[in-house]
Every structure is written in structure tokens, then in C-alpha cells.
Amino acid sequence: MIKNNIKNIRQRILLATERCQRDPTEVSVLAVSKTKTTTDIKQAIAAGQDFFGENYIQEGVKKIQFLDNPSLTWHFIGSVQSNKIRLVAKYFDWCQSVNSVNCANRLNYQRISFQKPLNILIQININNEPTKSGVSLKELLVLAEHISQLPYLKLRGLMAIPALKETYCRQLKIYQKMSEAFQELQNVYTSVDTLSLGTSHDMEAAIIAGSTMVRIGSAIFGSRGQE
Numbered sequence: 001m002i003k004n005n006i007k008n009i010r011q012r013i014l015l016a017t018e019r020c021q022r023d024p025t026e027v028s029v030l031a032v033s034k035t036k037t038t039t040d041i042k043q044a045i046a047a048g049q050d051f052f053g054e055n056y057i058q059e060g061v062k063k064i065q066f067l068d069n070p071s072l073t074w075h076f077i078g079s080v081q082s083n084k085i086r087l088v089a090k091y092f093d094w095c096q097s098v099n100s101v102n103c104a105n106r107l108n109y110q111r112i113s114f115q116k117p118l119n120i121l122i123q124i125n126i127n128n129e130p131t132k133s134g135v136s137l138k139e140l141l142v143l144a145e146h147i148s149q150l151p152y153l154k155l156r157g158l159m160a161i162p163a164l165k166e167t168y169c170r171q172l173k174i175y176q177k178m179s180e181a182f183q184e185l186q187n188v189y190t191s192v193d194t195l196s197l198g199t200s201h202d203m204e205a206a207i208i209a210g211s212t213m214v215r216i217g218s219a220i221f222g223s224r225g226q227e
């Protein structure tokens with residue numbers, strides 16, 4: 001089933017990119033494996049999937065250690081608690097949820113002993129929701145400039161978790177705002193190449209607006225039930 005689901009996701013990407021005349025290879029798939037087992041993840045790997053996203057640090061570290069597979073790329077996409085920063089820097093290749101100078105400084109410090117810089121996406125709170133993490137577009141440039149100066153972090157782009165209740169049209173408008181901010185950032189920093197936007201439920205609007213990475217959980221692994 002997981003294999004088929006991944007095939008379906010690639011088909012949806014193909015159709016969405018055709019609609020806006022984008023090259024389908026510009027959109028990568030992050031398989032969001034939170035709450036799912038390593039058996040599920042192995043099925044996805046067998047279907048050719050190699051980027052995985054985890055939200056909960058201990059759960060993620062366990063899976064990374066258990067699978068112990070250097071050809072996989074692990075993205076941390078959950079909220080970064082300060083007492084877990086060391087684990088994010090030690091085990092993950094990317095952190096998509098950086099939302100403050102303090103968080104960036106701590107990740108940089110913890111990454112010093114590793115060979116490769118940690119890839120960073122700045123999380124944007126695009127609907128300015130009080131319950132959601134992330135910086136506003138106004139705060140973005142200051143944080144981006146700070147991160148670009150840190151030697152053990154590599155600024156790769158932006159991530160957002162937009163509210164899903166919007167209509168397709170509203171969604172598209174909001175996602176286009178993200179895309180504009182992403183392009184502005186690309187004009188300043190040559191390392192910026194990733195706009196992480198879109199989930200199982202809104203990937204079409206995200207791709208049409210310019211997403212380069214969709215984060216797909218339930219449409220690959222099945223529903224998670226209550227979280």
C-alpha cells in the first residue's frame with residue numbers, strides 16, 4: 001500500500017506541475033513518518049523514498065539509529081525545544097522549524113563537532129496564527145541574515161504550515177505570498193533553494209505557487225488517528 005501511495009503522490013506532483021508548466025523534478029517529497037514504524041519506513045525506502053521528516057525528537061532519533069542508513073536524509077519538522085537542540089544537531093541533516101536567533105545560535109553551537117553544516121529552513125507563521133510557531137515575513141530578513149553568518153548552519157529556505165480551512169483560492173494567495181518571500185531570499189543568498197510547503201491535503205496549491213518540497217504524511221503512510 002505504501003508503495004502505491006508513493007506512486008500516487010508522484011502522479012499528483014506530475015499533474016500539478018503540468019498545470020503550471022513546472023518541471024516535476026523541481027518538487028521533492030519529504031515522507032513525514034511521525035508515529036509510524038520503522039517497518040513502514042522500510043516499505044517507503046523500498047519504493048525509492050529517501051527523505052524522511054520527524055516531529056518528535058526522541059521518536060525520530062530512535063528510528064534514525066535503528067535504520068542506520070547513510071543514504072537517507074532526515075528532516076526535523078517539529079517544534080525545537082531548547083533541551084532537545086543537541087539531539088537535532090547530532091542526528092538530523094535538516095531542521096525546518098528554526099524560528100529565532102536563539103534557536104539558530106544553539107543549533108550552530110551544537111553542530112560544531114560535526115563535519116557538515118546543518119541545513120536550515122526558517123519557519124514562517126504565514127497566517128499569523130497565535131497558536132503556531134514561526135516568524136512573520138517582517139521578521140524574516142533579520143533572522144535570515146543572522147543564520148547566513150553562522151558557520152555550522154546552511155540557510156536553505158523557508159517552511160510554513162498554513163491553516164487548511166481556507167478555500168483553494170485563498171490558499172493559493174497565501175502560498176504565493178510565501179513564494180514571493182522565498183524568491184526575495186534567493187536573490188540575496190545563493191544557498192537558498194528550498195520552499196517547503198504543502199501536505200497531503202494542499203500539495204496542489206502549494207506546487208502551483210512554487211513549492212519545491214511537499215511534506216506528505218497520511219497520503220503515504222495512512223491516517224495517524226488521534227495525535
Ligand SMILES: *Cc1c(COP(=O)(O)O)cnc(C)c1O
Nearest residue numbers: 032077199200215216217218219
Ligand atoms: C504531520 C505533518 C505533515 C504531514 O501532514 P499530512 O497531512 O499527514 O500529509 C507535514 N508537515 C508538518 C510540519 C507536519 O507536522
